[in-house]
Amino acid sequence: MSRQAPGRRASRRLERRDAIMRIAQEHFLQHGYSATSMSHIAESLGGSKATLWTYFSSKEDLFRYVINAASMEFQRELTVGLAQTDSLEETLLQFCRRLIERIVSPSALALRRVVAAEAVRFPDVAETFYHNVPARLHHVLGALLDPHMRSGKLRTTDPLEAAEVLTSICHARCFWRAAFGLNEDVKAHEIQADAKLAVDVFLRAYSAPGE
Known part of the structure; x- marks a missing residue:
């Protein structure tokens, strides 16, 4: 043999x-x-x-590996392929549309729920999820915003803070309804409307004077 x-x-x-x-x-x-x-x-x-x-070695060990792998995949879905376009508004619309599509997906909602439910029992898992997903996303978006602040299209401020504000606005109507199971089939036009609202609010707050 x-x-x-x-x-x-x-x-x-x-x-x-x-x-x-x-x-x-x-x-x-x-x-x-x-x-x-x-x-x-x-x-x-x-x-x-x-x-x-x-x-x-244990169910706890397996759970940690699973959440780490799932959050890394979620991060890749959110950040791979994001790029500047000639239009700041179009760049932000592209980003917000993509973000809302991902955060209302059944797999993303399930991942958030299980991490939130086990955050007290597994604080290291919650920390891993935070660093893999929202923190990483904020840094990628901040890097997109920074050149527009330097060029004067956006008012000069902390790009990371601005990124956190924009992603927070994206977690609005579609996300909350989906998170509470009130809308299990989010339509493309609903996502587009939320993305446009997020960009409009953001640009009103962060556009440089005179822009």
């Missing part, structure tokens, strides 16, 4: 670990931390709890 090459064994182990995390993420985001058991995850995986223990 031939033995598997070390590289192939490592690859299979990585694939198995990824499969565990995908299934665990589905369980944690759908049912929450407390209602998810390693037995349920193992059953969905088609293995045993003993298999899970070889990859993760």
Whole structure:
């Protein structure tokens, strides 16, 4: 009987670990931390709890890895591809539209809920989510705003603070209705309206005098 090459064994182990995390993420985001058991995850995986223990030392350990991976993916969805356009207003509309689309998605809402629910039990998880998602997003947006402050299109202030203000405005009508389950199917025209409102309010507050 031939033995598997070390590289192939490592690859299979990585694939198995990824499969565990995908299934665990589905369980944690759908049912929450407390209602998810390693037995349920193992059953969905088609293995045993003993298999899970070889990859993760505990349910707590698995939960931390899952939330870290999910928040990193959420951050990539929000920030990859964001770029300046010739028009400041169009740049901001593009950003706000994209942000609202993501934050009202079922997966993003589920991730926020489970992190908020477990923030007291796992403060490190909440901190990881904060640094991976909102803090990273604010820095990316701040970098988009800074050149417009330097050129005089926006009044000179802290670009990071301005970024925090704009993202806060985006968490308005569509987001709150979706967050409370009042609107499970947010329409494109609703997202567009919220994005336009956010940009209008922001530019009224931050446009340089005379612009």
